[in-house]
Amino acid sequence: MAIKITDDCINCGACEPECPNTAIYEAAFDWKFSEGTSLKGDIKLPSGQNVNADTEQEAVSDEYYFIVTDKCTECKGFHDEPQCAAVCPVDCCVPDEDNVESEEFLLTKQSFMHGDNDKQSSNETSSWFSVKS
Numbered sequence: 001m002a003i004k005i006t007d008d009c010i011n012c013g014a015c016e017p018e019c020p021n022t023a024i025y026e027a028a029f030d031w032k033f034s035e036g037t038s039l040k041g042d043i044k045l046p047s048g049q050n051v052n053a054d055t056e057q058e059a060v061s062d063e064y065y066f067i068v069t070d071k072c073t074e075c076k077g078f079h080d081e082p083q084c085a086a087v088c089p090v091d092c093c094v095p096d097e098d099n100v101e102s103e104e105f106l107l108t109k110q111s112f113m114h115g116d117n118d119k120q121s122s123n124e125t126s127s128w129f130s131v132k133s
């Protein structure tokens with residue numbers, strides 16, 4: 001499952017540079033799928049929603065650092081454990097029970113975000129699931 005940040009966060013910023021997917025943002029900061037990934041242009045999310053990877057998305061929290069669920073892979077494909085949880089001084093990076101994903105899916109997501117996807121170079125809408133096909 002993805003990781004989430006609880007309201008115990010003290011906004012120290014230690015987690016942000018540790019994320020291999022650039023899934024962690026400071027409170028109130030807008031974010032993009034393209035930041036820290038090879039995503040560009042139109043993409044289809046697991047939910048079926050189409051978005052543009054280069055378009056700014058609204059901050060998830062105005063008070064605390066937050067994790068973009070669709071960019072979090074629990075660090076699968078990069079590290080053995082979630083790096084945000086490993087460095088957080090108050091242990092507020094915890095499993096997100098509302099976003100449970102299999103290891104296979106997390107690895108597919110990681111591949112999709114970091115270029116192992118031949119549709120990235122075409123004009124087609126890229127989907128997480130196209131990696132598997």
Ligand code: SF4
Nearest residue numbers: 019072074075082084
């Ligand atoms: S678990 Fe890993 S990928 Fe997910 S937000 Fe934390 S550092 Fe980023």
Ligand code: SF4
Nearest residue numbers: 009010012013015088
């Ligand atoms: S390391 Fe923990 S306390 Fe610090 S900003 Fe990240 S989630 Fe918040």
